[in-house]
Amino acid sequence: MANKIIQTVKGTREFYPEQMSLRNFIFDKVRAASHSFGYQEYDGPFIEAIDLYAAKSGEELVKKQSFTFEDRGGDLVTLRPELTPSLARMIAAKQNELTYPVRWWSFGPFWRYEQPQKGRSREFFQWNIDMLGVSSPEADAELIAVAATFLRSVGLSPELALIYVNNRRLMDSEFDALGISNEKRIEVSNLVDRRSKMEPAKWDAYAFEIGLSQPQLDGLKNILGNFDLWKKSEELTRLFSALEALGVKEYVKFDPNIMRGLLYYTGTVFEAFETSGSLKRAVLGGGRYDNLLADVGGQPVSGIGFAMGDVVMGIILQEKGLLPEFALTPAQVLVTLFDEKLSNESFKLVTELRNAGVNAMAFSEPVKLPKQFKFADKMKMKLALVLGPDEVEKSQVVIKNLVTGEQVQVAREALVQSVMELLKSI
């Protein structure tokens, strides 16, 4: 290993064709789920002024967890760590000319300066999908249904992954009833978020530390253990009713422990977890926000959306064996080259195949056939064609089915037709 080779930047990822297949597999499923609900694809800039995030995000976040640098003009720019602020600006800029509700989705690269570990890199792809301009529980249900549709489409059944739902307004009224003040809400949210990670005794101590009384802590535990709490919320009642009609009820469970750290969520919040693994991992999350446009100069618009990263999803699909076998090459057919004299015959033939819409490649040089067949085999191609002196003389071509090992000889004129039929049958 020569030390002169420059390494990749920490936390970035190289996509060899195999990994690219996985990335595109996820992208394809994301697109299919988004499109099946009528969402339009969009994208924002990959580089933004840091101020765009400074407005809404915490200081630590912008300073410590973003890739920020000075451009040649002296402006501070950052590689986008999320899409929502860009979306908010884009909506605000055309607020009065858009047709509502806006249903938009995007899949693109993002960067966060974090400690890389399994399931978390500094460069990742993220699916963002939002509906803006409607604030009904039924709209919330639709986004959850999009998420469920995606999970189903990649083979993650409800036994493997579930979407847990809660509602900020419901929790707020419960906290009010316990006399937990507004100022303490954020700390209490953090407290709830951490419950699964902490030992009970330590968690209790932490609760007292942030100023909860014993009755408040007891009340909080009651709330967090009450999985029928949603019945008190009209929003959630309507949400679950809509989810049933949308055919995804089995994917969704109410869970009062779902808080989501984000300050800007105001109503429904949800998070999907892989449930069958040794540790539960969040695979996507989102919720309803009411006032995202204020910071970018727009009128208040309510929206609901979620985001899903490609890294964790890719790991889960691999671990669960849910990935199809990816083709190594898009070419299904290899046209062998017999010798230098006959090479052009093979090139003509492969061109005919391409013109007919068959992905095909000719071998690169007229080396001996075993080598060419070995290549076709390794690349997992379906058919290999042989065009040697015997065939040319008789105006025929040999087609070998590399999957079954069967071989047929067909007339040169009927070749394209035969290949297409054979491919269909494989």
Place this chain on the structure above:
RNA sequence: GAGCCUGUAGCUCAACGGCAGAGCGCUACACUGUGGCUGUAGAUGUUGAGGGUUCGAAACCCUUCAGGCUCCCCA
């Protein structure tokens, strides 16, 4: 930003401070008109990088880079 673990052939991993190895993969041949299977032969390393201790370092020490686990964070 903090703590801990790891880094040896393309991959998975061995090697008490004393000759760097195995399996798989790879290449060639058996097989000058046909891949997979089988057999035979072969190639491959500054032991992540840099420095130190030692007669001698893959191993011990320091620095650094990368990966992993956890805390933090999760927009």
